[in-house]
Amino acid sequence: MDYSAVLQNDLTALIVRFGDLGVFLAMFLESCVVPIPSEVIIIGAGAIGIPLAAVLIFGSLGSTLGAMVGYALGRYAAMPVLLKFGRFILIKPQHIYKAEEFAKKYGVASVFIGRVLPIIPFKVFSIAAGITRIAFIPFVLCTLAGVLPRIFLLALFGAAIVKYTKVVFILILFAVLIFLAFRFTRFFYTKKKTNIRGGSR
Numbered sequence: 691m692d693y694s695a696v697l698q699n700d701l702t703a704l705i706v707r708f709g710d711l712g713v714f715l716a717m718f719l720e721s722c723v724v725p726i727p728s729e730v731i732i733i734g735a736g737a738i739g740i741p742l743a744a745v746l747i748f749g750s751l752g753s754t755l756g757a758m759v760g761y762a763l764g765r766y767a768a769m770p771v772l773l774k775f776g777r778f779i780l781i782k783p784q785h786i787y788k789a790e791e792f793a794k795k796y797g798v799a800s801v802f803i804g805r806v807l808p809i810i811p812f813k814v815f816s817i818a819a820g821i822t823r824i825a826f827i828p829f830v831l832c833t834l835a836g837v838l839p840r841i842f843l844l845a846l847f848g849a850a851i852v853k854y855t856k857v858v859f860i861l862i863l864f865a866v867l868i869f870l871a872f873r874f875t876r877f878f879y880t881k882k883k884t885n886i887r888g889g890s891r
Contacts, residue, residue: 705735710744714752721756721812722763728753728812732841736848745845746838753837754830757816761829764820789818798828805836 705712716731735745793800793815801824804815819829
């Protein structure tokens with residue numbers, strides 16, 4: 691059974707049924723324990739017509755409160771416990787180690803960066819912030835500041851999918867083609883450069 695798909699459907703049903711409150715609960719759960727990308731929740735909320743202001747307010751509050759739970763786990767739970775049970779919420783040991791190293795290097799700024807550019811799941815950065823004992827108030831403020839622009843853009847995108855389906859599809863296709871062209875060009879250039887170096891020996 692694909693538990694990720696089941697959770698995604700459950701969270702979607704939660705949003706449809708409870709609206710604003712559903713967005714809050716879904717983002718809270720995603721931010722602290724549920725292994726579902728926040729993009730799914732926010733884009734889905736925008737797509738089903740929940741007002742942008744409501745998605746922004748309830749989504750950011752839910753995400754921030756969930757992050758606070760993650761922070762508490764990192765600060766007060768033993769590392770062996772996190773490493774042992776983290777797999778149940780799709781947190782791998784290397785995720786925690788990388789996020790912890792990043793948090794030690796950049797301090798509270800790592801929280802803001804981790805929210806705007808979610809290379810590693812939100813909850814992992816929250817746990818790492820607790821482990822490294824980043825000051826709590828700056829952690830909360832940076833979390834809120836980081837999720838606001840991201841939620842705003844994702845909600846807009848969700849609403850645009852419904853309103854401008856063809857335009858969005860064309861833009862996505864165009865972006866994919868540019869990405870593929872860039873990767874192909876880079877691969878071809880690297881291979882050609884390697885061949886030149888090999889031939890010059």
